[in-house]
Amino acid sequence: MPASSLKLEQFLAELSEEKNQEQQILKSLKGFFSFFPFSRLSLFSYSPINYMSELLFFLQSDGSLFPSEKIREDVRNVPPVFSAIHNRKASYIELNPGNASFPEKYVEKYKLSSLLVVPLKKGSMVIGCVLIDGYTGKKPFQEPMLKKIEEYFRLAFNSIVSKEAKVHHAKLSNREIQVLEMLSIGLDTKEMAGKMAISEFTARDYISSAMKKLGVRHRAQAIAVAVRSGLIS
Template identity: 30%
Template structure:
């Protein structure tokens, strides 16, 4: 039977993941394992500009990257409201389609949804969309509270891991990505040449910018050139 201890135990096991991407995959799969959900979409979110970007989705057919999805959440009231309240929300398929359109759901399907904020220190940093719920499913406040807790624990473990990274010194992969950027290679080209996802490339860039204490990738490349770290 699902309870808070079960959720805490599952999240604590995410520390065993060897990479950030593996941790994201496992926390997304956790919703399928612990809750009555058969498909999950994971998005990152920036409060600056209220922009959401797709990362991945997992369902019965496997894992799929959804980096092509990008939205201003102010145009998507149910998700925006859930993130502002930092509380999981249940929404019917009819209402979901009315607010979102066909990009996210099919109006001919009976497919209700969960919106699950991912928060760190009370700040929303992403969210899950859980769909393909069982027939005759009934949602209650207890389940929503468990989903809210899950999102908070995921945010804490993912973001705290990023905070623990050293400042100034780039990892081998981060340096490689920045070197490729300086040579004019695009993110899509790097996904093929390095054999990693588009999200992972973006994560390396974001991490490098943070460690170098600059504002964007152009400044990051300039700083690395100044240091002689790349050529």
Template identity: 30%
Template structure:
């Protein structure tokens, strides 16, 4: 059984790490230590296009980059449920093969999948996927609740860290606007939630695009993803 306080204590250890890539590695390493999984793949998620983009994967074979993996999650009802409900989910056996398609990458001996959303507040910013488990592992409601908690704690950690480390290039407001764009919010929605005019939102967007040397909003969001800022 993974106690809540143990998960919180372990995530707090991430604060001592200063390198961005090492932090991402440690997030997966902790995941493998805390839960009965033998592999973990970290993905970004953006509601713009509903894309999940691979970052890194960790298993007994070591660490590898999975940036070539980029899928529209609307093709996978299982992933849609995880993101919509913001809760970890597990499926195995026949249900696993029903929920995945020939395009969904898994080894020939894979028969189950566990996916945990990484959340910041009510927004899903990524997810961790596992398809290999300890012998005899039972993924019950208690484990799923713990995995869900881990995703929430990691999401808050990532956002808090990136806010401090990456706000030098963009102003606080510019960065806030660009994150909201990445989350799929419209100009009007941003103006309402930030209590500013739509014109001011557009000005923040324009200045952020210029600072990033981007051609448009999508290019700017892509650059922020590339730099690991969002």
């Protein structure tokens, strides 16, 4: 086994041992710089319901966090990012001067010349993305490295999600998971009650209980957490 592969396996094993999910996420982002020559990256959440993406973390290659700021965008207004998310495939973008496809305010503020967009997937659904810039490699950036980066985040993200799934699955009953699955395909409480042979009141009770255990306030959030953590597909 190549030394680099062994090193990555060791890193992923250490990642899975982190008890706190935020620590897992930060460790995976900081670990990226140990394997790939880039100077900055940012992690964004993404909602396939309303296409909104929001900044969660912004890191430099030394592992330090950039000062937090509020960035929230409809990705349909950023065609290169929307294209990568829509195709569920990592993409490397050259940002030439006057490139109207990417907001000039970000190009100027962060002095961007290129950008790597890596969608984060749970099954076939994209629920986040990593934006990477500042390539510092000695050779021109090429497709093989793009594939390796995509695989790195796939393995790291799956490690985080699988642990989250175990935690949530232990909290929720089979009935609570069942109502979340039905919510995700658009059934209302009356339809759920009919399929489960229970009253509408009981169906609503299962939904409320699931939301409370997941720590969310809205049904859409409950569905998003359930999908992200692998409770439902």
